[in-house]
Amino acid sequence: MSESAVLKTTPLNSVHRRMKAKMVDFGGWEMPVLYTGVLEEHHAVRSSVGLFDVSHMGEIEIRGPEALDLVNYVSSNAASRLQIGQAHYSGLLYDHGGFVDDILVHKVDEDHFFICVNASNQEKDFDHINLQNRMRATVEFAGDRYAQLAIQGPKALDTLQKLTRTELAAIKYYHFVDGQVSGVWARIARTGYTGEDGFEIYIAPEEAESIWVKILEAGSEFGIRPCGLGARNTLRLEAKMALYGHEIDASISPLEADLGWIVKWNKDDFIGKAALLKQQEAGVKRKLVGFEMVGRGIGRDGYEVQVDGVCSGWVTSGGPAPTLNKNIGLCYLPSEKAEIGRTIQIMVRNQPVEAVTVATPFYKRAK
């Protein structure tokens, strides 16, 4: 990392430094990758509760009588099916069907949608949405107006409940409520990127530090850990959640990425629909599949995948799965070679190491 590069920072940057977090450049943002250790932080989320600063994530607000029409047009999932107070995962797509970004769409009101987007894509997303805005809805770049914290794990509810009068147990998965956390406004969403139960809260940046401290205090009886991007990545990989730039990007469609469920055909036209229909009719040529290492070695992001000695695909994300005590990964393979149980070889430093394709998600929490 170049010392002179000016990285963007979250409102909690000085807190992370004080806590001796190891900071890294993540897509132009200086973010904590770990505080004490990735494994410890990972296990804290699976067994109890962890707290993440995800204030780098961007927010875009769409308002006005035409807001629904615009969201429905730029987003592949059906925003018209959302209730007020409900959220869903979706794709912002190009005409050719590849991803501009993957997003969380929250319906705040009949004429107000709140969209959470990836940090390093937020300007691109904002420009993309504006370009499609023939409906003349009001589109606001709101990344600077919110800090975002993720409280994740089986003890997330008990931790956060101490700080709010909102009855958290009444918020269903992928729903949200505007309430207060420790006396200040907060959008409290039961969403996450870890495969555990938990909440993501959106708050004013100037409140971030005091709320961060209060959540750590509230969770101390459960052994709460501040968690960095390292654990966030191992957790999301076990749960098989996509990461932009890895499983998805401009060259990959939701059908290839095993995200067909975020494409709703039975709604008005949306960007990418025609290309996806064509792809669907012709048959998807490659598919995202999970694998487990059989031989000694770890398949890492970008490694080549061979089937019967022939280069057939690449690893999108790979590494140890601390909960499962295995080495796992996701890769693209030609559809005809993508069935579960197939032996494949991951080229680990020019040596083929055996792996087998497996059903995903790798980890699913007990309900």
Added chain:
Amino acid sequence: MYPEKFRYTKEHEWVSVEGDVGTVGITDHAQHELGDIVYVDLPKVGSAITQGKALGSVESVKAVSDIYSPVSGEVVAINELLATSPEKLNEDPHGGAWLVKIRLSTPGEINGLLPAADYQTYVGAQG
């Protein structure tokens, strides 16, 4: 912190020489920078090793790092413990979690490596 009898590289390996055999490992600074170590890849016994060339690799949860050999020679032993318990490298990098033993072909190479005090200064300056 850094044993006086070891010599060190700027890539954060150490070597401890007894007779014509050097025991090689990575430093406490290196294990700390890597974080939780989950996999160690070592050469086979009998391999010829050249100073400054990759000897193997160490993987943490997030990344792969090459280990560069501080000395040249032939691998006469590898630490089997690390195949099953790579995390020992985080716990005891200067002791039980040594990586390989190398029969030195060019003992004079040792003189070009850093003494403990210099290495300490080097990693101190690195922050």
